[in-house]
Amino acid sequence: xxxxxxxxxxxxxxxxxxxxxxxxxxxxxxxxxxxxxxxxxxxxxxxxxxxxxxxxxxxxxxxxxxxxxxxxxxxxxxxxxxxxxxxxxxxxxxxxxxxxxxxxxxxxxxxxxxxxxxxxxxxxxxxxxxxxxxxxxxxxxxxxxxxxxxxxxxxxxxxxxxxxxxxxxxxxxxxxxxxxxxxxxxxxxxxxxxxxxxxxxxxxxxxxxxxxxxxxxxxxxxxxxxxxxxxxxxxxxxxxxxxxxxxxxxxxxxxxxxxxxxxxxxxxxxxxxxxxxxxxxxxxxxxxxxxxxxxxxxxxxxxxxxxxxxxxxxxxxxxxxxxxxxxxxxxxxxxxxxxxxxxxxxxxxxxxxxxxxxxxxxxxxxxxxxxxxxxxxxxxxxxxxxxxxxxxxxxxxxxxxxxxxxxxxxxxxxxxxxxxxxxxxxxxxxxxxxxxxxxxxxxxxxxxxxxxxxxxxxxxxxxxxxxxxxxxxxxxxxxxxxxxxxxxxxxxxxxxxxxx
Amino acid sequence: xxxxxxxxxxxxxxxxxxxxxxxxxxxxxxxxxxxxxxxxxxxxxxxxxxxxxxxxxxxxxxxxxxxxxxxxxxxxxxxxxxxxxxxxxxxxxxxxxxxxxxxxxxxxxxxxxxxxxxxxxxxxxxxxxxxxxxxxxxxxxxxxxxxxxxxxxxxxxxxxxxxxxxxxxxxxxxxxxxxxxxxxxxxxxxxxxxxxxxxxxxxxxxxxxxxxxxxxxxxxxxxxxxxxxxxxxxxxxxxxxxxxxxxxxxxxxxxxxxxxxxxxxxxxxxxxxxxxxxxxxxxxxxxxxxxxxxxxxxxxxxxxxxxxxxxxxxxxxxxxxxxxxxxxxxxxxxxxxxxxxxxxxxxxxxxxxxxxxxxxxxxxxxxxxxxxxxxxxxxxxxxxxxxxxxxxxxxxxxxxxxxxxxxxxxxxxxxxxxx
Numbered sequence: 001x002x003x004x005x006x007x008x009x010x011x012x013x014x015x016x017x018x019x020x021x022x023x024x025x026x027x028x029x030x031x032x033x034x035x036x037x038x039x040x041x042x043x044x045x046x047x048x049x050x051x052x053x054x055x056x057x058x059x060x061x062x063x064x065x066x067x068x069x070x071x072x073x074x075x076x077x078x079x080x081x082x083x084x085x086x087x088x089x090x091x092x093x094x095x096x097x098x099x100x101x102x103x104x105x106x107x108x109x110x111x112x113x114x115x116x117x118x119x120x121x122x123x124x125x126x127x128x129x130x131x132x133x134x135x136x137x138x139x140x141x142x143x144x145x146x147x148x149x150x151x152x153x154x155x156x157x158x159x160x161x162x163x164x165x166x167x168x169x170x171x172x173x174x175x176x177x178x179x180x181x182x183x184x185x186x187x188x189x190x191x192x193x194x195x196x197x198x199x200x201x202x203x204x205x206x207x208x209x210x211x212x213x214x215x216x217x218x219x220x221x222x223x224x225x226x227x228x229x230x231x232x233x234x235x236x237x238x239x240x241x242x243x244x245x246x247x248x249x250x251x252x253x254x255x256x257x258x259x260x261x262x263x264x265x266x267x268x269x270x271x272x273x274x275x276x277x278x279x280x281x282x283x284x285x286x287x288x289x290x291x292x293x294x295x296x297x298x299x300x301x302x303x304x305x306x307x308x309x310x311x312x313x314x315x316x317x318x319x320x321x322x323x324x325x326x327x328x329x330x331x332x333x334x335x336x337x338x339x340x341x342x343x344x345x346x347x348x349x350x351x352x353x354x355x356x357x358x359x360x361x362x363x364x365x366x367x368x369x370x371x372x373x374x375x376x377x378x379x380x381x382x383x384x385x386x387x388x389x390x391x392x393x394x395x396x397x398x399x400x401x402x403x404x405x406x407x408x409x410x411x412x413x414x415x416x417x418x419x420x421x422x423x424x425x426x427x428x429x430x431x432x433x434x435x436x437x438x439x440x441x442x443x444x445x446x447x448x449x450x451x452x453x454x455x456x457x458x459x460x461x462x463x464x465x466x467x468x469x470x471x472x473x474x475x476x477x478x479x480x481x482x483x484x485x486x487x488x489x490x491x492x493x494x495x496x497x498x499x500x
Numbered sequence: 501x502x503x504x505x506x507x508x509x510x511x512x513x514x515x516x517x518x519x520x521x522x523x524x525x526x527x528x529x530x531x532x533x534x535x536x537x538x539x540x541x542x543x544x545x546x547x548x549x550x551x552x553x554x555x556x557x558x559x560x561x562x563x564x565x566x567x568x569x570x571x572x573x574x575x576x577x578x579x580x581x582x583x584x585x586x587x588x589x590x591x592x593x594x595x596x597x598x599x600x601x602x603x604x605x606x607x608x609x610x611x612x613x614x615x616x617x618x619x620x621x622x623x624x625x626x627x628x629x630x631x632x633x634x635x636x637x638x639x640x641x642x643x644x645x646x647x648x649x650x651x652x653x654x655x656x657x658x659x660x661x662x663x664x665x666x667x668x669x670x671x672x673x674x675x676x677x678x679x680x681x682x683x684x685x686x687x688x689x690x691x692x693x694x695x696x697x698x699x700x701x702x703x704x705x706x707x708x709x710x711x712x713x714x715x716x717x718x719x720x721x722x723x724x725x726x727x728x729x730x731x732x733x734x735x736x737x738x739x740x741x742x743x744x745x746x747x748x749x750x751x752x753x754x755x756x757x758x759x760x761x762x763x764x765x766x767x768x769x770x771x772x773x774x775x776x777x778x779x780x781x782x783x784x785x786x787x788x789x790x791x792x793x794x795x796x797x798x799x800x801x802x803x804x805x806x807x808x809x810x811x812x813x814x815x816x817x818x819x820x821x822x823x824x825x826x827x828x829x830x831x832x833x834x835x836x837x838x839x840x841x842x843x844x845x846x847x848x849x850x851x852x853x854x855x856x857x858x859x860x861x862x863x864x865x866x867x868x869x870x871x872x873x874x875x876x877x878x879x880x881x882x883x884x885x886x887x888x889x890x891x892x893x894x895x896x897x898x899x900x901x902x903x904x905x906x907x908x909x910x911x912x913x914x915x916x917x918x919x
Contacts, residue, residue: 049796
């Protein structure tokens with residue numbers, strides 16, 4: 001089977017997400033689709049799976065033109081997609097999730113659960129997916145949930161499997177398991193499209209690579225004859241410095257001390273327990289771990305957003321356990337939150353308003369009951385200049401900026417004022433390569449200037465590039481503390497809870 | 501760059517107060533029961549379990565009031581102490597038993613020296629639970645597909661009005677069918693507003709309530725008051741189920757009712773079957789939990805929501821008809837008296853499960869029938885307070901016990917189909 005996309009264009013209002021895209025994939029082949037966030041990869045795939053209607057262009061299957069008006073049409077034509085954010089109902093069982101929409105039924109529409117279970121079991125064992133059909137999806141680890149998604153599309157007899165950023169949520173071990181699954185699917189005759197922005201992954205797993213930039217295919221590359229830097233250049237459109245330089249310096253005094261910290265989640269579960277760590281001046285301490293292992297709650301506890309149920313945090317030898325976020329901020333601990341849209345910024349507010357969001361009460365910006373907008377505006381202009389935030393003006397809403405510029409705005413706000421300790425959570429998530437470069441250099445510059453940095457990231461590469469020291473979180477505990485030159489495989493194992 | 505702003509002393513950490521509060525509450529309840537009901541109560545409370553005409557008559561249940569209330573308050577106090585010392589896992593059971601004992605003590609106190617038909621009250625409980633359970637089923641049908649339906653009260657009122665008017669003209673059976681249709685039409689209106697036009701769901705529901713209230717009072721004063729024959733429908737008669745109706749206690753409670761009670765029970769079980777056993781039900785729940793996932797599998801979120809909300813409206817219309825065709829045969833302004841809202845409370849109390857909601861509706865129905873029957877016993881409690889009891893129970897249940905109930909995840913959110 002061969003699937004071809006011909007001259008596909010799709011715009012949202014004035015924004016062109018896809019412009020005249022051509023690509024094709026055949027059975028027994030893995031096609032890599034490489035591009036930055038916002039390059040139009042997901043839009044293209046939503047066209048292919050019938051979620052979006054293209055403005056122009058054709059989809060050909062076995063040489064015949066097909067039009068998909070909804071996802072059901074695409075499914076009927078053998079196209080299935082594993083979305084970046086899993087399309088699973090958490091309170092349903094594996095079987096229920098798999099059969100949803102194609103349920104085997106008996107009289108009066110009653111679901112034939114026995115038949116459904118058997119089918120799920122068969123697919124699971126045929127492809128070695130090892131999934132329990134009766135377990136509730138919300139109880140499964142992310143890696144297994146992904147396999148449920150795979151079963152879901154195989155159950156619908158998909159011939160083309162599309163994976164959208166499939167490795168974003170996996171540990172390095174789960175990634176290698178996943179690659180084995182992808183290869184065995186390919187060898188059994190399926191066509192596969194693999195969407196990612198990670199260079200080494202496309203080189204490792206794909207037979208052909210198409211690079212997308214600003215909604216256009218800018219090149220087709222043979223993975224055996226390419227390099228990371230060539231791909232990066234194609235993807236970004238200019239040459240990129242992939243290796244951020246970090247000179248070794250000796251750390252200073254202890255800045256932050258965490259003792260036996262314990263934190264309870266919203267669901268009243270112990271999500272952080274017995275965490276002990278020390279952070280020095282002039283040091284970047286990386287927190288590695290798969291998402292959802294207590295890092296988020298740990299950071300929230302440090303920044304005063306979540307109550308600490310027991311343990312102690314001291315900063316410059318002052319006990320600051322359960323201080324309010326404002327107090328912590330005033331003490332020089334600045335926080336780059338993991339979700340800039342939900343916690344870092346107010347999208348509807350202007351850049352100026354966002355800049356003074358946590359300092360509006362200071363003498364610089366407020367006089368009695370009124371705000372000093374002139375000072376606020378000049379502060380915004382200063383931050384925008386210093387941190388390379390590109391926007392029309394300081395009065396345009398933050399929501400209009402690109403991800404990279406939004407992130408630089410947050411970083412600028414936090415780092416341009418009095419600071420001793422920077423807590424950076426996922427500082428480059430969903431940010432373009434140019435901004436990643438810039439943000440990394442800013443973090444290292446801060447550390448060189450004497451600031452202590454606590455870096456929380458689920459991107460292992462980022463942790464290894466930046467950190468002087470690494471702690472690994474697993475199920476709410478620190479399971480390993482490692483020097484920065486540790487073999488990534490060992491860190492990966494620790495992220496899965498295996499400590500040697 | 502480096503300057504530390506020194507701060508005050510650390511804020512003290514606090515311990516979990518849950519068990520302490522819950523335990524103290526039960527002990528207070530025990531003291532309350534003892535002082536209020538235990539002091540100065542004399543004689544015996546006689547509960548009649550069957551009528552003399554019943555084929556299998558049970559003897560009366562006679563309880564010495566003082567002893568019973570004393571023992572009940574002791575048990576409640578013991579449970580309270582137990583909760584404070586060590587919180588057992590099944591503490592909700594402790595709560596349930598304690599409340600049961602408190603209500604029993606209250607009944608014994610009110611009945612002391614008199615006699616009271618327990619079976620009659622249980623029968624009334626079932627009858628009173630019918631509109632509440634039906635409102636809850638309507639709510640479940642809507643909320644399971646993530647549409648909040650505040651408008652159930654209005655839909656029921658419309659059903660009640662249509663039942664009375666058309667029941668008087670065309671006879672009860674046709675009147676009932678028209679009432680169901682009217683409920684379905686209001687379901688369609690709600691779906692159009694919130695699914696198609698994405699109006700805020702709360703506002704749309706409130707609008708329906710106000711609209712129906714206005715329309716029905718207008719037609720009551722301009723049509724029904726001037727033409728009394730249009731407000732005089734025949735009430736559905738009770739149907740005795742052979743053999744089962746003869747059983748003591750259970751017979752009068754469950755098997756000597758009119759069609760509304762039997763159909764309500766049928767609706768509860770079919771809703772359960774539909775939601776949890778059929779393919780359509782699975783799709784409906786998926787639409788309520790994760791509409792995008794359903795859409796990617798080719799399920800139409802919009803269509804599913806329309807169908808379920810319209811069916812919910814029809815159930816509400818049927819529940820509304822109970823007030824006229826199943827109860828008094830005539831329509832009065834605002835006669836649903838908030839049962840639609842209590843039904844929503846029952847839905848939450850029952851955790852969006854039809855059977856759970858039915859049990860919750862029985863609790864509310866019990867409170868409702870209690871106030872009705874206690875008026876007969878002439879207790880020193882003002883009747884206004886007794887009339888409040890169903891609503892007080894609602895507040896306690898919704899505020900206290902529900903706590904962690906988990907609604908469908910997409911609830912209240914309009915679905916925007918991307919294209």
